[in-house]
Amino acid sequence: MRIDVVSIFPGYFDALELSLLGKAKQKGLLDVRVHDLRDAAHDKHRTVDDTPTGGGAGMVMKPEPWGEMLDGILAESPTAAASSSAPEASAGTADTREPSLGRSGATSGAEPLIIFPSPAGEVFTQRMARELAEEQHLVFGCGRYEGIDQRVFDEYSGRGRVRLVSIGDYVLNGGEVAAIAMIEAIARLLPGVVGNPESLVEESHEEDGLLEYPSYTKPADWRGREVPPVLLSGNHAAIDAWRREQRVERTRRVRPELLPRELRGESRGRHAAD
Numbered sequence: 662m663r664i665d666v667v668s669i670f671p672g673y674f675d676a677l678e679l680s681l682l683g684k685a686k687q688k689g690l691l692d693v694r695v696h697d698l699r700d701a702a703h704d705k706h707r708t709v710d711d712t713p714t715g716g717g718a719g720m721v722m723k724p725e726p727w728g729e730m731l732d733g734i735l736a737e738s739p740t741a742a743a744s745s746s747a748p749e750a751s752a753g754t755a756d757t758r759e760p761s762l763g764r765s766g767a768t769s770g771a772e773p774l775i776i777f778p779s780p781a782g783e784v785f786t787q788r789m790a791r792e793l794a795e796e797q798h799l800v801f802g803c804g805r806y807e808g809i810d811q812r813v814f815d816e817y818s819g820r821g822r823v824r825l826v827s828i829g830d831y832v833l834n835g836g837e838v839a840a841i842a843m844i845e846a847i848a849r850l851l852p853g854v855v856g857n858p859e860s861l862v863e864e865s866h867e868e869d870g871l872l873e874y875p876s877y878t879k880p881a882d883w884r885g886r887e888v889p890p891v892l893l894s895g896n897h898a899a900i901d902a903w904r905r906e907q908r909v910e911r912t913r914r915v916r917p918e919l920l921p922r923e924l925r926g927e928s929r930g931r932h933a934a935d
């Protein structure tokens with residue numbers, strides 16, 4: 662998978678060199694390229710922002726550096742159908758393309774998908790991570806300040822697939838940390854990135870949507886806190902049943918909205934324990 666990232670703080674993405682993802686890059690499973698948006702700002706101060714038209718607080722990212730940067734990235738896309746024509750040049754050919762899939766950006770694959778991390782976007786989930794792991798080329802456009810000039814989204818959703826994606830209901834200073842979270846969630850699903858693929862299926866939010874069971878290792882007694890005896894029993898059916906029950910009860914307690922319909926309602930385990 663190829664991933665391009667555009668940011669005014671490329672240093673954030675040094676974190677991607679560490680651990681699992683660094684190894685994935687070394688193995689050639691993942692090709693991440695980080696671009697400094699200011700390289701596409703050509704005035705003396707390499708300006709990327711300006712005051713909001715119509716007034717208001719904060720600053721807005723100017724469209725021109727984004728246009729130059731994204732045009733360059735799309736022109737170099739390893740995918741076959743990369744749309745590379747500039748607006749002036751595309752006037753006569755624009756109608757020959759498929760109609761835009763717009764924000765929904767459905768259908769995976771053959772052309773780049775541009776993701777703008779934004780608190781105003783659809784919420785990133787494990788399901789979306791799985792979907793995005795099927796893509797050949799992702800481009801993350803990380804905005805700062807009050808956001809990016811709307812015409813950048815309009816331009817690229819008119820030419821290809823664009824999605825605005827949020828990582829949750831809270832506000833970050835920019836898209837960088839959100840992009841790192843999404844890239845990690847996506848990249849670990851690529852074949853060969855996680856050493857033991859079985860460790861992918863038992864996790865929270867995978868398979869049945871329940872949260873993970875609690876894990877223990879040695880020693881069996883630590884500061885008087887004992888490992889649950891069932892885990893030392895060697896009875897694998899009993900262990901599986903215990904873990905399942907832990908997952909259901911933890912989900913009921915912490916994230917009841919994730920519980921599958923058939924498990925909603927009255928708590929189990931109460932009858933025996935209380």
Ligand code: 6GU
Binds near residue numbers: 780827829832833839
């Ligand atoms: Cl993607 N960006 C920003 N700035 N804040 C966020 C976010 C993204 N997701 C949640 N909060």
